[in-house]
Amino acid sequence: MRGMAALQEEIHLDSMKVAQEYVNEVYETIQTRNPGEQEFHQAVKEIFDSLVPVFAKHPKYMNNGILERISEPERIITFRVPWVDDFGKVRVNRGFRVQFSSAIGPYKGGIRFHPSVNASIIKFLGFEQIFKNALTGQPIGGGKGGSDFDPKGKSDGEVMRFTQSFMTELCKYIGPDTDVPAGDIGVGAREIGYMFGQYKRIRGGFEAGVLTGKGLGYGGSLARTEATGYGVVYFVEEMLKDQGASMKGRTVVVSGSGNVSIYAMEKAMQLGASVVACSDSNGYIYDKNGINLETVKRLKEVERKRISDYVKEHPQAEYREGCSGIWEIPCDVALPCATQNEIDANSARILVKNGVRAIGEGANMPSTLEAIEVFLQSGVLFGPAKAANAGGVSVSALEMAQNSMRLAWTFEEVDAKLHEIMINIYRTSMKAAAEYGHPGNLVVGANIAGFIKVADAMMVQGLV
Template sequence: MNNIDEKLRPILAEVARRNAGEPEFHQAVHEVMESLGRVVAKHPDYLEQALIERICEPERQIIFRIPWVDDQGNVQINRGFRVQFNSSLGPYKGGMRFHPSVNLGIIKFLGFEQTFKNALSGLPIGGGKGGTDFDPKNKSDGEIMRFCQSLMIELHRHLGEQTDVPAGDIGVGGREIGYMFGQYKRLTNRYESGVFTGKDIAYGGSRARTEATGFGNTYFTKAMLETRQTDFDGKRVVVSGAGNVAIHTIEKVQSFGGTVIACSDSSGYIIDEAGIDLALLQEVKSVRRERISEYARLRGNGVRFVPVGKGSVWDLPCDVAMPSATQNELTGKDAKTLVKNGVLAVGEGANMPCTPEAIRILREAGILFGPGKAANAGGVATSALEMQQNASRDRWSFEQTEQRLAQIMKSIHDRCAETADEYGAPGDYVLGANIAGFVRVAKAMRMLGVI
């Protein structure tokens, strides 16, 4: 706690005590607290009315059983979570994650981060997150449908377009959103298209929503590079992951003239020095749902597959690194390697993909670092635009939506940079993002009274 202001240490200690066994949540709170010493020194009134303590405590935590029947007729049981973290700025907004690693601590960390990310967007949305330890891999469409329908039997009573609006996350794409929304519609007898985002275009989805997180991270990272009079053109880029965020990060980086030489999945990573063939990657991962080694086999031309445990994708020399897989994937060792190899910028496409040690090393080395709560806010920003279209019974073009996304990401970048300057840390996007997000939420909470 040495890097935490002494006035904030008791608050952090109490968070750790009350949330035992939740290291990811502790990590997320600690990371924000590191930035708040400058805020309370300048504005000591933020220490009043237990304001910071209330920001660290979810408004509501929902845990429930999800029974479902597999294709063999066996009853399976999973656990579901929805953490409605903060609604001071608007309805709870945040994705649903389907992954075996999901537990309450992970969902709370994601909801806490989401609160500040949504605040940074400048849009009227609060923070929440949900998920389940269900693993969608190797499940049939029928199994996934039955699971989603069972999940919604409990969850639907906590949702609403003015209450809580879920979206997708790891393991949850258009298929899962469709099954959940369909069951919600059936159970409530209402067509509230704004109650879910990430929907298919056919029933109220927004164009550019699928691309938004990856595109947004690329826009943010490009804005960081421009502060040093450069951009993606001619740069070697490494992207971790091979899901939705990674694929669309690769697409936008390529459109800006960068060469993405590697990406990964849970089985390992591929090296394609000529640049990732995006169409082939989408065929392998999004359509056929194969392991990434299949890309190397089909691509040929000297493309190599490196299995997990035989090295890290971050060992590859690159100008820009964009971790887009999962939390804590880029370690302190990886960060040292990136710095040694001359990396210029790191943009977090996933939620908290860099460990605290990695972030410290990158910041101390003067590397441009875009924290996830700012750099990957494009997904939730476009979700809010989807809610706006649903509310007005309207539908925007892809170009119109992407233009708004680009404007939002530029404004988030500028807000972080200006806040860092204001608090005496020019170029520190971590501090800028944490303080800008915190101040917006804290001001609203103070005005709403002790609730």
């Protein structure tokens, strides 16, 4: 009996070795083929490392080149975006759309307007989107887009002229059954409205399903604004429930003060938590008595001011320059909702030292690979971005469904569906982690669950 067990273990180790060699080889090819694209390399490595046990157990994915195919975009579109500023000067920005995978549905992913946008960032976001979208259970593929245009400090007229120029080119490649963009950093209701209007003007028809995140008056969905922030808190709540705990009474720190951050704070407060800190790109505020959310909403959503203005109305609070210091504030739950790689290994160690119990990633890839390792080794509950922040794209898919049926669900109906989706993502990820030898590791579980769904669809569709 022991001999048979030893033989099985030897076979397993051989399979793991072959799978690891395969993964390493494909990753090295990606590095060579995409030089200098650090964000893309980081996203690929994080996912690839999780998939070794899948290839060891199911060599059919290796034999059919699934990893090579899924890591190469089906299409990359790069284009210039000329526009005229308020002083009559011609400006030129660069636009991107990466259509990564349509194996399970039309490409779906946001558009980001930010000076940092480049091919590497758009590719990392699009690659992550493949697996995030698969986890939602909705029929949507992976894509992403954006521009290095910075809407901050621009007038409405400048934003409109830029956005119309951007859509004039992008409209050639999108459609309700082809590619359905949404908002992201720098792209909110204003930008989506301008893009939809330009698309409609060029195409000559009202195709509501071509964009999501639309205004309620022209095909948008209730609860879409709140979806990503609410979703990440629903996910964290599930992690805590499995430990016999909840959000009630927890001290929470949230980075950022945009859409995701605001509604993560709102849902955390509704569940009985105390949110004591949030930030913007200049610095962060700390209010030990609990942040006044209405003030933050007004400053950021209505008046478009800096978070530093909070302390003018709430003098008991503190404002500190710089963003990374926010992770030095002791908390039970940390929700990084600002941008990629905002938590490094040092910040992770400080959070652990100060007793953090759970991390829910509201932004895309906000923790470095080293930071994630610190959290996992320390036994901190860790909700990775592709699982924890999937609420936004989930409700985008629900918006697409409502557009197709020409109806609108109530806020309560959409919120209930969102809550159910987030619970299912958590359970699916936990199940996959346990099945492939990493119980409780949601990074591995989410990567594997998302990959298998897309890989199986690719297998039956042939060499495409």
